[in-house]
Amino acid sequence: MSDRPTLIVPDPGLLSSVRSRREALKVMAMGGVLVFLPAAFTACDNNSTTPTGTPLPNTGTSLVIDFAKGDIAVLQFAYALEQLEADFYTKVVAAFGGSNLTAAEKLVLQDIKYHEVLHRELFKAAIGSTNGFTLTPAYPGLNFNDRLAVLNAARDFEDLGVAAYNGAAQYLSSTDYLTLAGKIVSVEGRHAAAIRDLLNPKSGDFAPKTFDDAFAPLKVATAAQSFIVDRLSFANLPAAFVQGPNNNG
Amino acid sequence: MLIQSLPVIDSIDPEILATVDARADEIANGASVSRTTAALLALGSIPIALGALAKDAYGQTPSDVLDVLQFALLLEYLEAEFYSRGIAGAGLIDAADRTIFTTITAHENQHVAALQSLIRGKGATPGAKPNFDFTAKGNLPGFNFSAGQYETFKALAMAFEDTGVRAYKGQAPRLINDKAALTAALTIHSVEARHACQIRRLRGKKGWITNNSRDDLPAFTQGIYDGEELATQGGVAIATLPDAANNGGMAAYTEAFDEPLTKAQVTAIVTPFLA
Numbered sequence: 001m002s003d004r005p006t007l008i009v010p011d012p013g014l015l016s017s018v019r020s021r022r023e024a025l026k027v028m029a030m031g032g033v034l035v036f037l038p039a040a041f042t043a044c045d046n047n048s049t050t051p052t053g054t055p056l057p058n059t060g061t062s063l064v065i066d067f068a069k070g071d072i073a074v075l076q077f078a079y080a081l082e083q084l085e086a087d088f089y090t091k092v093v094a095a096f097g098g099s100n101l102t103a104a105e106k107l108v109l110q111d112i113k114y115h116e117v118l119h120r121e122l123f124k125a126a127i128g129s130t131n132g133f134t135l136t137p138a139y140p141g142l143n144f145n146d147r148l149a150v151l152n153a154a155r156d157f158e159d160l161g162v163a164a165y166n167g168a169a170q171y172l173s174s175t176d177y178l179t180l181a182g183k184i185v186s187v188e189g190r191h192a193a194a195i196r197d198l199l200n201p202k203s204g205d206f207a208p209k210t211f212d213d214a215f216a217p218l219k220v221a222t223a224a225q226s227f228i229v230d231r232l233s234f235a236n237l238p239a240a241f242v243q244g245p246n247n248n249g
Numbered sequence: 250m251l252i253q254s255l256p257v258i259d260s261i262d263p264e265i266l267a268t269v270d271a272r273a274d275e276i277a278n279g280a281s282v283s284r285t286t287a288a289l290l291a292l293g294s295i296p297i298a299l300g301a302l303a304k305d306a307y308g309q310t311p312s313d314v315l316d317v318l319q320f321a322l323l324l325e326y327l328e329a330e331f332y333s334r335g336i337a338g339a340g341l342i343d344a345a346d347r348t349i350f351t352t353i354t355a356h357e358n359q360h361v362a363a364l365q366s367l368i369r370g371k372g373a374t375p376g377a378k379p380n381f382d383f384t385a386k387g388n389l390p391g392f393n394f395s396a397g398q399y400e401t402f403k404a405l406a407m408a409f410e411d412t413g414v415r416a417y418k419g420q421a422p423r424l425i426n427d428k429a430a431l432t433a434a435l436t437i438h439s440v441e442a443r444h445a446c447q448i449r450r451l452r453g454k455k456g457w458i459t460n461n462s463r464d465d466l467p468a469f470t471q472g473i474y475d476g477e478e479l480a481t482q483g484g485v486a487i488a489t490l491p492d493a494a495n496n497g498g499m500a501a502y503t504e505a506f507d508e509p510l511t512k513a514q515v516t517a518i519v520t521p522f523l524a
Contacts, residue, residue, distance in 0.1 A: 114505065115501060117492050118487060118501060119505060121491055122482055165439075169435055170428040170432055176483070178421055178425055179418070182417075182435070182507075184506065185435070185438070186441075188439070189442030190443070190456045190457050193443035193447050197447060197456075206446065207353070207356060214432050242432055244432045244433060245363060245436055
């Protein structure tokens with residue numbers, strides 16, 4: 001990634017606001033880059049008169065997970081992902097009223113929302129306030145009323161969650177935490193299969209691979225960053241990563 | 250790497266070698282090493298030092314790992330044979346569901362092959378496939394993959410998949426010092442969870458396990474679900490978490506976490522299926 005400051009401008013119209021223009025000039029003065037997003041990817045409230053909406057991914061404060069903390073870092077990593085998932089499904093459920101999801105699909109998504117919130121709260125309790133943090137998710141361009149958009153995003157989050165746990169487990173030194181991660185990852189695997197079954201019933205899509213992926217934390221963070229305002233990074237990440245059978249972590 | 254180019258190394262497990270190699274680099278960079286190993290290295294006794302290093306790197310002998318892999322292989326044999334016979338059973342599987350079962354069958358056969366390969370890679374011989382009794386010693390009288398037995402077949406599939414998830418989970422801690430075996434096992438574990446969810450949904454059930462419910466499975470399968478009702482995780486009662494009350498109650502508290510089974514518990518579940 002470039003070290004040059006970047007300001008992502010979802011809508012050129014935003015530059016007419018004094019605050020955004022000043023921000024843009026500041027960035028350019030620093031030799032930075034302005035990135036204009038196509039209208040399709042702008043936040044849904046971009047037509048509001050005060051363009052203060054949800055900040056865009058990767059524009060917020062720095063969020064560093066330091067692997068010098070050992071197992072706590074792995075829990076923090078999981079906590080970040082669970083915060084993202086819980087927030088996503090909370091918004092999905094909140095949008096049920098205007099959504100074209102079927103009643104049966106809403107039941108599945110409601111259950112998953114419960115599970116993800118409980119995962120998030122458990123990690124929050126396990127990590128404790130000293131090592132805790134609040135992550136700010138964002139879903140630029142995602143229409144929560146649209147069945148297909150919601151299910152596709154849910155599938156991606158669940159598959160990523162499975163690959164994240166499968167890859168990060170190798171950095172745990174406590175068997176208790178390893179078991180806890182195991183208790184959660186299989187539920188994420190069940191979620192992934194259920195969402196995939198909703199998208200493509202009676203097919204083999206529920207389990208698209210003989211072995212699930214195991215992704216290194218950096219690969220997971222890169223994918224998740226598209227939905228996280230905070231700028232996620234790692235310190236003291238172990239250099240070694242043991243690949244899973246798919247050899248794509 | 251230099252170490253691997255030495256002829257004496259050929260007979261040593263490549264996985265241990267990779268670990269030792271990495272470990273040797275760490276040592277070169279000042280990592281701590283047992284006094285014996287340091288002495289052996291200083292003496293230039295490569296084979297003996299290698300053995301000592303392997304032990305240093307693993308912190309244990311690989312016998313635990315081999316035991317887990319052989320145990321997993323037994324479960325995969327069970328599943329692979331079950332689905333293979335299902336696919337071969339004329340008129341058994343609804344045509345509309347066939348893709349689901351051919352997908353799972355292929356996975357289980359490949360899990361068998363992968364575990365055999367891991368076991369061979371450690372210089373051991375994979376256990377032979379036992380003979381199975383899918384009537385579970387008469388608990389499912391007459392079940393033989395015939396047309397008209399699809400409901401029983403799906404029920405057994407659910408039982409085996411939910412067992413598989415819990416079995417791998419229970420064995421994971423024994424692999425904690427062998428990251429390659431751990432990661433391989435985990436990538437199978439979550440696929441078994443996907444299978445379990447799919448079969449459960451195909452049967453009109455939730456994809457996740459509520460409390461310790463076996464749903465409509467016969468009573469002899471209850472051991473597969475006992476303990477799933479646990480609602481305390483990492484020493485924290487889920488009900489006491491801030492947002493718990495608004496998130497599904499006890500049903501969700503238990504669905505959100507799958508529970509491990511011990512090897513003894515899994516053995517008790519599987520034993521009726523061994524001829």
